[in-house]
Amino acid sequence: MKEKKESSRIVKPTYNGKTHASNPGFIPLSVFDKVTEWAGRLDRDDIGNSIILLNDEGVKFVEASVDGTLDEAVSFKPSASLLALHPCLKGVVELVQVQLTRVSLAKLKQKASSENSGPYRKPYSTFESLVAHLWRAITKSRAVDNSETTYVRISVNGRTRLNPRVPKDYFGNLVLWAFPSAKVKELLREPLPYAAKLIHDAVAKVNNNYFKSFIDFANYKVEEEDLVPTADMNKNSLCPNLEVDSWLRFPFYDLDFGGGCLYVFMPSYFPTEGMMFLLPSFIGDGSIDAFVPVFQDNLATFKQVCYSLD
The missing domain is CATH 3.30.559.10 (Chloramphenicol acetyltransferase-like domain)
Known part of the structure; x- marks a missing residue:
């Protein structure tokens, strides 16, 4: 599977036609944010508390394509081959990256069903x-x-x-x-x-x-x-x-x-x-x-x- 990057750009929010809010501000981290190491553009306020900085720097949006059909490109089991459909993580400063990969359509139902089914499906109700x-x-x-x-x-x-x-x-x-x-x-x-x-x-x-x-x-x-x-x-x-x-x-x-x-x-x-x-x-x-x-x-x-x- 050969994957080709078509474009990469930063997508930012808009506020009445402007790309930045008049006062971006911040959100304090809750105790649950701290215990789960929640990702964010983190900083500290004036008294040293951890905060999520709302600076409207946007997220990276990558468009790519694959020279094949979807049933050829995608495994319906977790596989290292799926990493080709992810944006690169090296030297990343953006909080979030999204990659959209375009492939040709194909008959998927039969492939997905055969890859995910075992000898039978155990009937557990809870x-x-x-x-x-x-x-x-x-x-x-x-x-x-x-x-x-x-x-x-x-x-x-x-x-x-x-x-x-x-x-x-x-x-x-x-x-x-x-x-x-x-x-x-x-x-x-x-x-x-x-x-x-x-x-x-x-x-x-x-x-x-x-x-x-x-x-x-x-x-x-x-x-x-x-x-x-x-x-x-x-x-x-x-x-x-x-x-x-x-x-x-x-x-x-x-x-x-x-x-x-x-x-x-x-x-x-x-x-x-x-x-x-x-x-x-x-x-x-x-x-x-x-x-x-x-x-x-x-x-x-x-x-x-x-x-x-x-």
């Missing part, structure tokens, strides 16, 4: 049963020692958990995490509902009181050495643990860029073993597509365990 099954399958394929403890880091949206509720379209960060854990021997020995209950109970505890206690805690001046990070984005393996990012409630298929709704939405290439993404299936039947990076040496065992009955 988030907890699905995650519990994948947790057990990955742990078994890793051949983790029975005496070890394994946990799943699950992001929890606070919009509907805080009282009063925060509007669903609130754009800022409002996420904390649940950490269901178990001894490996118990996770593999007990039936699936055991793991599902661990997940359900851990997520249920991240409630209104939990969010408000976090806000109270984060507003105190705590020495940096007293804090322990819960995620390291530089890792290429999370073993013996997992992380689940659920994108099930994002309305991807409601987006329309002028040519109708999206055909398929999926994660790009993110080679971190044990980092799972859950998305609404492009098939549109209400099912879930799970993207699960595992090491090649563990793949055969994972498939065998994942597609077996509990």
Whole structure:
């Protein structure tokens, strides 16, 4: 696949025909912005607090083309080949980059279906049963020692958990995490509902009181050495643990860029073993597509365990 950059330009907002607001200003970072390391043009105000600087410098918009059809250019599984469809990250000063890559149309439904379908689709009706099954399958394929403890880091949206509720379209960060854990021997020995209950109970505890206690805690001046990070984005393996990012409630298929709704939405290439993404299936039947990076040496065992009955 050969990709050609056609153009690159900075797109800026307009205010009544002007490219800059009369007073750009800034937005203070919330405690949730700070804990999730939210990206932005960051600065400090007069008293040293971190802020997002609203300087209207715009974002980079790149147009490109590929010498082939879409079914030739795009893998419907996360693949390093997808990185060719990303803007270059070297020497980037812009906050956001967007690349639009044009390709010829082709018959995609059959290709996408064949690449995404397994031997069969397991009929799990709840988030907890699905995650519990994948947790057990990955742990078994890793051949983790029975005496070890394994946990799943699950992001929890606070919009509907805080009282009063925060509007669903609130754009800022409002996420904390649940950490269901178990001894490996118990996770593999007990039936699936055991793991599902661990997940359900851990997520249920991240409630209104939990969010408000976090806000109270984060507003105190705590020495940096007293804090322990819960995620390291530089890792290429999370073993013996997992992380689940659920994108099930994002309305991807409601987006329309002028040519109708999206055909398929999926994660790009993110080679971190044990980092799972859950998305609404492009098939549109209400099912879930799970993207699960595992090491090649563990793949055969994972498939065998994942597609077996509990």
